[in-house]
Amino acid sequence: MKTASSAEPRQDLSAQIAEAVRTAIVEGRMIVDERLPSEAELSEQFGVSRSTVREALKRLAAQSLIRTQRGAFGGAFVNRLSYTDAYSQQITTSTLLLSMNAVSFETACEARYTLERACAPLAARRRTDDSLATMRAEIARQSQPDLSDEAFCASDVALHRALVDAAGNPVLSYQLAGAVEAMQPLMNMITFTARSREEIVSLHTALADALGRKDATAANTALHRLEAYTLTLGRDVMATRAHKRK
Amino acid sequence: MKTASSAEPRQDLSAQIAEAVRTAIVEGRMIVDERLPSEAELSEQFGVSRSTVREALKRLAAQSLIRTQRGAFGGAFVNRLSYTDAYSQQITTSTLLLSMNAVSFETACEARYTLERACAPLAARRRTDDSLATMRAEIARQSQPDLSDEAFCASDVALHRALVDAAGNPVLSYQLAGAVEAMQPLMNMITFTARSREEIVSLHTALADALGRKDATAANTALHRLEAYTLTLGRDVMATRAHKRK
DNA sequence: GCCCTTATGAATGTCAGACAATTAAAGGTC
DNA sequence: GACCTTTAATTGTCTGACATTCATAAGGGC
Numbered sequence: 001m002k003t004a005s006s007a008e009p010r011q012d013l014s015a016q017i018a019e020a021v022r023t024a025i026v027e028g029r030m031i032v033d034e035r036l037p038s039e040a041e042l043s044e045q046f047g048v049s050r051s052t053v054r055e056a057l058k059r060l061a062a063q064s065l066i067r068t069q070r071g072a073f074g075g076a077f078v079n080r081l082s083y084t085d086a087y088s089q090q091i092t093t094s095t096l097l098l099s100m101n102a103v104s105f106e107t108a109c110e111a112r113y114t115l116e117r118a119c120a121p122l123a124a125r126r127r128t129d130d131s132l133a134t135m136r137a138e139i140a141r142q143s144q145p146d147l148s149d150e151a152f153c154a155s156d157v158a159l160h161r162a163l164v165d166a167a168g169n170p171v172l173s174y175q176l177a178g179a180v181e182a183m184q185p186l187m188n189m190i191t192f193t194a195r196s197r198e199e200i201v202s203l204h205t206a207l208a209d210a211l212g213r214k215d216a217t218a219a220n221t222a223l224h225r226l227e228a229y230t231l232t233l234g235r236d237v238m239a240t241r242a243h244k245r246k
Numbered sequence: 247m248k249t250a251s252s253a254e255p256r257q258d259l260s261a262q263i264a265e266a267v268r269t270a271i272v273e274g275r276m277i278v279d280e281r282l283p284s285e286a287e288l289s290e291q292f293g294v295s296r297s298t299v300r301e302a303l304k305r306l307a308a309q310s311l312i313r314t315q316r317g318a319f320g321g322a323f324v325n326r327l328s329y330t331d332a333y334s335q336q337i338t339t340s341t342l343l344l345s346m347n348a349v350s351f352e353t354a355c356e357a358r359y360t361l362e363r364a365c366a367p368l369a370a371r372r373r374t375d376d377s378l379a380t381m382r383a384e385i386a387r388q389s390q391p392d393l394s395d396e397a398f399c400a401s402d403v404a405l406h407r408a409l410v411d412a413a414g415n416p417v418l419s420y421q422l423a424g425a426v427e428a429m430q431p432l433m434n435m436i437t438f439t440a441r442s443r444e445e446i447v448s449l450h451t452a453l454a455d456a457l458g459r460k461d462a463t464a465a466n467t468a469l470h471r472l473e474a475y476t477l478t479l480g481r482d483v484m485a486t487r488a489h490k491r492k
Numbered sequence: 493g494c495c496c497t498t499a500t501g502a503a504t505g506t507c508a509g510a511c512a513a514t515t516a517a518a519g520g521t522c
Numbered sequence: 523g524a525c526c527t528t529t530a531a532t533t534g535t536c537t538g539a540c541a542t543t544c545a546t547a548a549g550g551g552c
Contacts, residue, residue, distance in 0.1 A: 012505065014304060026338065032346055038532060049507045051297060054533085058260060058301045059308035063338070071515025072531045081342045089309075092272065093335055094421075096311070096327045100278055103417060110368075111417035118364030122356075171349060171357035171425075175340075179421055258534065284503060295536045300504090316504045317544030 013048050014055035020046075021056065025065055025078055036066065036076040064089065083170060087177045094178030099185065105234040108186060113227035115179045116160065117220055122167035124216035131166040135159055135208045142201050152197065153188050157181060159204060166211065190233045199229060259294050260301035267302065271311055271324055282312065282322040310335065329416060333423045340424030345431065351480040354432060359473035361425045362406065363466055368413035370462035377412040381405055381454045388447050398443065399434050403427060405450060412457065436479045445475060 011019070024030045037045065042053045057076055060066045064085040066076045098108055123131075138159040142152055157180060164176045190196075203226045210218035257265070270276045283291065288299045303322055306312045310331040312322045325331075344354055369377075384405040388398055403426060410422045436442075449472045456464035 014505090015307075018308070022338075026341060026345075028345065040532085051300075051508090052506065054297075055301060055304045055505095058304045061261075062264070062305035062308040063335075065342070068533065069515085070513070070533045072529090073516055074514080074532050076533090080346050081339070083343070083347070086339050086343045089335070089339055092268075092309070093327070093332050095272060097329070097332045097420065098417070099274065100326050101329070107415055107417055111415050111421060114364050114368060114413075114415070114418060115361065115421060118360050122360060167360075169353055169357050169360070171344070171353055172360060174343065175357060175361060175421065175425055179417075260534085286503085297537090298535065301534095314504065315544090316542070318500090318502050319545055320503050320543075322504090 012055075013046075013052050014059065017042075017046055017048070017053065017056035018059040021060060022063075022065060030078050032078050032080045034078045036078070038075055083174055086174055090174065090178040091181045094182035095185070098182050105186060105238065106231065108183060109227060109231055109234060112179045112183050113223055113230075115176050116163065117223045119164050119167040119172060119176065120219040120223060121216040122169065122172070123163055124211055124214045124219050126168040127166040127211045127214070131162055132208065132212055134162040135166075135204075135211070138162065139201060139204050139208060142197065142204065149188070153184055156187065156200070157184055163207070163211075186234075187230075190230070190237055196229075196233060200226075203229065258301075259292075259298050260305065263288075263292050263294070263299065263302035264305040267306060268309075268311060276324050278324050278326045280324045282324070284321055329420055332420055336420065336424040337427040340428035341431070344428050351432060351484065352477065354429060355473060355477055355480065358425045358429050359469055359476075361422050362409065363469045365410050365413040365418060365422065366465040366469060367462040368415065368418070369409055370457055370460045370465050372414040373412040373457045373460070377408055378454065378458055380408040381412075381450075381457070384408065385447060385450050385454060388443065388450065395434070399430060402433065402446070403430055409453070409457075432480075433476075436476070436483055442475075442479060446472075449475065 021030075021036070030036075036042065036057075039050050039053050039057070043050045046053065057066065057068070060076075061068065064079055064081055067079045068074070068076045097103070138155045141147065141155045142159075147155070160180045161173075161177075164173050164180060167173070203222055207219055207222040207226070210216075210222055267276075267282070276282075282288065282303075285296050285299050285303070289296045292299065303312065303314070306322075307314065310325055310327055313325045314320070314322045343349070384401045387393065387401045388405075393401070406426045407419075407423075410419050410426060413419070449468055453465055453468040453472070456462075456468055
């Protein structure tokens with residue numbers, strides 16, 4: 001039973017086989033936790049060697065579409081894509097997209113804050129005392145003068161994640177994971193250069209206060225000001241660099 | 247030179263090797279278009295067989311991190327992650343996440359429209375005549391009574407993509423690709439059941455008109471009403487199903 | 493000297509067969 | 523019944539071979 005796609009034998013056999021199985025999974029013809037045929041059976045079905053089948057399965061495993069188990073009654077199983085897996089894939093992809101495509105700081109910054117502001121109304125309405133406490137804890141950490149730059153950045157990311165999560169919509173959290181996390185490298189560039197923690201902390205405080213009062217408008221304003229401030233810092237850094245190069 | 251990670255030899259060798267190379271790429275130790283050592287060289291460096299190296303490389307290829315070229319002076323090269331590749335990965339992941347995790351219609355719908363509303367202010371400010379024309383063309387198509395359900399859904403997706411793209415921020419477009427496209431299966435469920443094209447077309451028209459006037463508030467309102475309407479339809483479908491099961 | 497054709501070699505793609513490692517289940521022992 | 527042993531199925535890894543592709547170099551005709 002060859003998969004003779006009439007038109008395009010451009011792809012490797014392993015890519016074609018992976019594609020066939022992927023389609024079966026995405027279209028729901030194979031359900032979660034269903035076992036795939038063994039490598040030997042697949043190689044017979046597709047009329048290829050076991051190595052080729054294995055390469056195809058590794059491709060699928062890399063996308064968390066399947067998991068494998070050794071031993072008797074082991075094999076490859078359709079994997080339930082967890083939020084955790086989806087998050088990390090999202091973050092890797094976003095990070096690479098930004099670092100490899102000469103995306104301007106303005107564009108990335110705008111995308112990030114636009115998405116975060118989208119969460120503000122929901123977060124203001126639904127924020128729990130717990131999520132608010134998380135945010136305030138991060139702000140307290142950021143206020144410590146002896147905090148390393150790395151730790152400050154990590155805390156910054158944690159705070160923004162807490163804001164997103166406060167919206168109480170896991171799908172939204174997943175979609176924004178990339179936007180928030182992938183900005184960290186760019187944020188580092190700024191925080192390490194311009195000393196500006198007080199201003200950032202004060203804007204973070206304004207944001208937390210707004211959520212505390214369940215005031216969506218104020219939260220929106222705080223995020224707008226944070227974006228404007230970040231943008232200013234970014235431009236300063238760029239200007240300094242351009243100057244140095246000269 | 248074995249990669250003896252002291253603690254966790256739980257992973258396959260091919261997964262470990264893929265991880266090592268992935269880290270090198272993500273951390274920027276390997277730059278775009280740089281050539282990896284040949285499979286033979288890698289197998290010597292890592293002290294494994296060529297098959298194992300190949301499986302590792304296929305994993306990376308599945309994530310679009312590398313591309314391979316046959317022939318003399320061929321090999322594996324660090325791939326520039328294009329927006330197109332990132333889009334399709336995003337869509338696959340989002341679709342699977344939704345279909346495999348029993349996400350409620352309400353949650354998915356809320357996430358989608360929250361994200362789209364985030365684009366509204368930018369789209370209202372920056373929309374070109376071109377992007378507006380695209381939207382109106384899709385609306386015209388949706389008004390044809392003899393349009394198949396499949397084509398109507400596809401047109402719906404195209405219109406929403408046009409809205410997102412009108413914001414003129416490619417990073418934002420990428421982030422929203424999953425939200426818009428992954429909803430199609432769920433939207434199908436509704437459109438195929440409830441006959442409601444007139445209402446949808448009228449809301450789409452209101453949206454396009456608002457963008458035409460560069461009126462962000464009106465666009466926001468239109469999206470809110472579209473969300474509310476979609477939600478009503480979804481609930482009806484659910485209720486009907488529950489009734490049938492009984 | 494210039495262009496076309498033909499080797500050449502390096503690399504990936506594919507195959508076949510073997511063995512190691514793992515694991516659940518069946519069977520045996522007490 | 524509890525514990526140990528065997529067994530069989532399956533993935534993981536290795537080895538060696540051959541097929542295929544393709545840029546470059548070499549050669550030949552003019």
